[in-house]
Amino acid sequence: MRKNVKRRITGIEKNEPSGTYDEKEWQTLQKTGGMSRLESIVAQGYEIGVPKGELDRFAEIILTEEIHKGNYDVVYYFRKTMRIGTEKDVRTVGAQAYESFLERRKFASAMSIAEDLYGRNSNEWSRAHSAYETVPTKKEKRHGAKSHVSLPQKATFFDLFIAIEDTGEIVDDHLMDGLRSGFDTETAEAVFELREKRQSETATIGVLEFFEKRGYSEEDVTTFLPITFKRERKKK
Structure with missing residues (x-):
């Protein structure tokens, strides 16, 4: 389904590059963006x-x-994917992400990270699953919550975020999980950052x-994310 997707480098090799490197170019690179x-x-x-140590x-x-901002899940998935830090570092921030999801009642996300960290037979996964089965389901029945949002073809991220706010937690959880499972880390994190920006930017x-x-098609978006796009009616 994906087209023109660039090859991702999932981690830095253990053997450091040999020879020297352009320090000025590296300094410039570091200024080109954040998370x-x-x-x-x-x-x-x-x-x-x-060298790997400098990277x-x-x-x-x-x-x-990002940890100081409370974005534990972003740090966890980056550490795991890029193999930055020790195994203890990965598990520590993963545990923080899990607890953060529970506190924010993002139970589907808590289930996902618990399965990743502890396995489906763990107490952590059972705890998140029990919460997901009780609270969100009752909320869905009471308010008739939807499992997706429907947007026009030319919808902006402002339109998307407003639609998700109107539908509630279930769609928000599905969006977060879909970004992590269906898209590369850089793309997912770019969307996470957009959620923190002002209306004038996302609109x-x-x-x-x-x-x-x-490099992602409309089919990729609707397959992995809780979004459908309305077909524009052709004018007669």
Whole structure:
């Protein structure tokens, strides 16, 4: 389904690049973005020969900032995917993400990360699953909550986020899970960052256009995310 998807570098090789590297180019790279571009910056740094220790040092600065913001899940998935930090680091921030999801009543996301960290037979997964089965289901029955949002073809991210707010937690959980499971880390994190931006910024970014520029089709979006697009009626 995907088209023109660039090959992802999922982790830095154990053997450090040999020879020297252009420090000025590396300094410029570091200034090109924060968490939303971290994977790309690290990958490009590796390509120009930056040692693993230096790449890890830079990544840790950005990841620490995200932890202070409470974005434990973003840090967890990045550490795991890019193999930044120790196994203990990965599990520690994963546990923080799990507890954060429970506190925010994001039970589907808590289930997903619990399965990843502890397995389906764990007490952690059972705890999240029990919460998901009781609270969200009752809420869905009371309010008739939808499992997806329907948007026009030219909908912006502002339209998407407003629609999700109107439908409630279930769609929000599905969106988060779909971004992690169906799209590369950089794309998912770019969407997470958009949620924190002002209306004036998100109102100018088309949902389909955003994903298509990153190599994903409309079919990818509707397959992995709780979104359907309304077909425009042809004028007679």
